[in-house]
Amino acid sequence: MQQGKGPLSASEGREALMLVRSSLEHFILNGRLLVPTKPFTGGLATPCGAFVSLHTRDGELRGCIGHMQSDGPLGELLLELAVAAGTRDSRFPAVTKQELPDLVYEVSVLTPMVPTDPAKVVPGVHGLYVRRGHRSGVLLPQVATEWGWDREEFLAHTCNKAGLPADAWKQPGTEVLTFTAQVVSEEPGSPSGPP
Secondary structure, X not given: OEEOOOOOOXXXXXXXXXXXXXXXXXXXXXXXXXXXXXXXXXXXXXXXOEEEEEEOOOOOEEEEEEEOOOOOOHHHHHHHHHHHHHXXXXXOOOOOHHHHHHOEEEEEEEOXXXXXXXXXXXXXXXXXXXXXXXXXXXXXXXXXXXXXXOHHHHHHHHHHHOOOOOOHHHOOOOEEEEEOEEEEEOOOXXXXXXX
């Protein structure tokens, strides 16, 4: 499944999903990072931010790690993020070998962030990055849709993710930035990878 506009064609979206699955599986089974055999091309060569999310077959989050921006090719970033999502998300224990067949992968490719008036935030279209002092938090566009949040709830939850009060987005000195994402994901019933 692919949603939103971004640098990846449909075939590159499928390739991105195979890449993140292969990367995590290779690391868990061999203890080493997967090394690409050829340079990335097309959308996978584009420098941009991304997140890799892992879910169980029943839709529960199992790990999610991302970078808001990158100077290198998207493909290289995805290799790193897949391993990080499976082994370094502090909310979860590291993925085990036994779990690998049951994981469902999702890749979110981000547009650059832009400062935004909170009144112009559109849940389900925009992702949010809230920053104040040394605290910051991010939620991807699909999170608001998954939880059925309106604009104010989305802003409040992003503030909470940053460790700030829910109404911090209304206070002077809090920056609200938006971005959009091209989201590609495996179908929950197909753990072997995209069609």
